[in-house]
Amino acid sequence: MAKLTIEELRRIRDEAKRSRTLREGEGKARITVHMGTCGIASGAREVMNALLGAIDEHGIQDVLVTTSGCAGLCSHEPMATVEYRDTPPVKYAKLTPESIVRVLLEHADKGAIVREHALAIGSEKMS
């Protein structure tokens, strides 16, 4: 672990200023982690930690991370929504620290929907 000193914080600041040009603009994707009471109780904070860790580890510059509240589907939490470029948003359900990293690397970074973790694909069946 790097030393927790003011010098270290200054180094981070200077590096962030240098790389900021890369981060400016829209970014190619946005991941919104749902952080309502239901999300937090079912592990959203750990999902968020894993997501930020993986963004740092893989040096991904153009994926934005935000949070939102409860979406009203509490039993499916932890959930996240991925908006990739101009494609419709996709909601992912029952996420884990492992599956959110897959969603990041495959969908947010490369545009390929991770079907088995998506909340719903296709239309309902009539019976």
Next chain:
Amino acid sequence: MKELALHILDIAENSLRAGASRIDIEIVEDPAEDTVRVAITDDGRGMDEETLKKALDPFFTTKDVRKVGMGLSLLRQAARRTGGDLRVQSRPGEGTAVTAEFVRSHIDRQPLGDMASTITAVLLQNPAIELRYHHAIGADGFTFDTSQVRSVLDGVPLSDPEVLQFIGNLIRERQQLT
């Protein structure tokens, strides 16, 4: 909720949604009195008397996506389980203070948990927030204040991944020393 830190994140979310620009989180553990007091104070839009009365009702919420609002009532239940209680003070336009008191040695008292992740999750959501976090156990304690790092950062947002990691590690390290 498995940790007090998760309750605190949940209550801080309310503060953010109430448009707070300052959040103060204070945890005071008193081994002699056998208490843990958790206080989350914000300068958000606050609640009128009517709303305040309903705030602890799990079947009340100001949101329209669902009919229940569990955050505050869950924290009250957690406090009462240990023999403690919860108090909410609020004034429209001034802010809200939520104080939960726990019996420290009670078997049902949740561990404090990962406060570093709770603080960084709040900062990610609103990098412009002024946040003060204080944790004391008896005579020992430490304070983290966003103004400490902001003065060094010179405009670099607190939501920068490396900055968040730095802050998380800082809080983790100080927590161990406490």
